[in-house]
Amino acid sequence: MRALSILAAVLVLVGLAIVTVPAISPPPRTLAAPGEEQLAQQGAALFARSCASCHGSEGQGTEFGPTLQGAGAASADFQLRTGRMPFTEGAGAQAKRKPAAFDDQQIEALVAYVASLGDGPQVPEVTVDQALVPEGQRTFIGNCAPCHGATGNGGAVGGGALAPALDQATPVQVAEAMITGPGQMPVFGYDQHGLNAVASYVDYLQHAPHPGGFAIGGIGPVPEGFVAWVLGMALLFVIVVLIGRRWTAKGGDEEHVP
Numbered sequence: 001m002r003a004l005s006i007l008a009a010v011l012v013l014v015g016l017a018i019v020t021v022p023a024i025s026p027p028p029r030t031l032a033a034p035g036e037e038q039l040a041q042q043g044a045a046l047f048a049r050s051c052a053s054c055h056g057s058e059g060q061g062t063e064f065g066p067t068l069q070g071a072g073a074a075s076a077d078f079q080l081r082t083g084r085m086p087f088t089e090g091a092g093a094q095a096k097r098k099p100a101a102f103d104d105q106q107i108e109a110l111v112a113y114v115a116s117l118g119d120g121p122q123v124p125e126v127t128v129d130q131a132l133v134p135e136g137q138r139t140f141i142g143n144c145a146p147c148h149g150a151t152g153n154g155g156a157v158g159g160g161a162l163a164p165a166l167d168q169a170t171p172v173q174v175a176e177a178m179i180t181g182p183g184q185m186p187v188f189g190y191d192q193h194g195l196n197a198v199a200s201y202v203d204y205l206q207h208a209p210h211p212g213g214f215a216i217g218g219i220g221p222v223p224e225g226f227v228a229w230v231l232g233m234a235l236l237f238v239i240v241v242l243i244g245r246r247w248t249a250k251g252g253d254e255e256h257v258p
């Protein structure tokens with residue numbers, strides 16, 4: 001009995017430790033190394049070399065790429081860090097996630113340049129919080145699952161486009177996707193709290209101990225199914241016993257007639 005209560009206490013403590021593990025927040029961006037002006041100049045030069053052929057020398061857009069005036073830092077950061085830009089998939093194809101083509105500092109420079117082209121959303125700050133997972137799950141099931149699947153495994157969205165699996169996107173990229181709506185994805189105008197909640201849920205999916213098949217709703221369905229099974233088996237047992245009784249009470253004759 002003593003041993004049992006000690007074991008219970010240890011389990012509760014372990015549970016608490018898991019729940020209170022500090023939330024992982026994205027590492028702070030390393031800005032500032034070169035001055036702002038230098039950064040913008042470097043961004044402009046990179047843009048002229050790698051982006052202007054499709055987006056125009058002023059980011060005004062061409063037949064090969066949309067205007068970036070007003071796309072904002074969030075869109076540029078998302079497109080560059082997920083390797084979607086520079087676009088190499090060929091006209092009409094969907095931009096694919098690839099290893100980033102630029103290092104951190106070059107991305108900072110390009111993002112600063114694109115942001116300078118017009119008003120657009122800033123790179124969001126996101127806090128991953130375990131306590132927001134249930135709320136994030138509700139939002140996700142209602143708004144993201146129709147395209148990305150209930151477990152974030154991805155799926156087809158029509159027009160030949162694919163909603164990718166969400167196993168690689170960082171919390172910031174998840175928020176960026178929501179506020180910029182890349183490709184066929186709509187824009188979701190959630191407030192900071194809503195962005196945190198969905199990002200927390202996607203982070204939870206990525207770390208849930210069920211690779212390939214996440215147990216949505218946690219342990220709910222398992223005990224329910226088990227209880228139904230136990231009750232069902234008990235009922236069957238009673239019926240079998242009753243039938244057996246009646247059979248022997250009647251003498252079980254008919255069949256034993258020689």
Ligand code: HEC
Pocket residue numbers: 047050051052053054055064065066067068071075076079080085086087088094095110114180182183184
């Ligand atoms: C070969 C042509 C091509 C090149 C080169 C290219 N892009 Fe793009 N870009 C596109 C196309 C096409 C889209 C639209 C893709 C989509 O809808 O998914 C796009 C979309 C974008 C968007 C999203 C725009 C929005 O409205 O949110 C950003 C930001 C972007 N590009 C930045 C860049 C940057 C920065 C570079 C240079 C590193 C670059 N692109 C190079 C063709 C190109």
Ligand code: HEC
Pocket residue numbers: 082084094095096097140143144145146147148157161162163164165166167168169173174175177178182183184185186188198
């Ligand atoms: C109408 C279908 C649709 C809905 C609804 C939708 N998405 Fe998407 N999502 C897409 C498509 C398509 C892409 C690929 C974009 C591209 O072509 O560049 C995408 C891309 C993403 C990415 C980038 C993944 C990566 O690894 O690069 C993230 C993150 C994402 N979506 C999150 C969400 C979240 C969170 C929601 C709900 C709030 C959501 N999406 C709702 C269709 C959808």
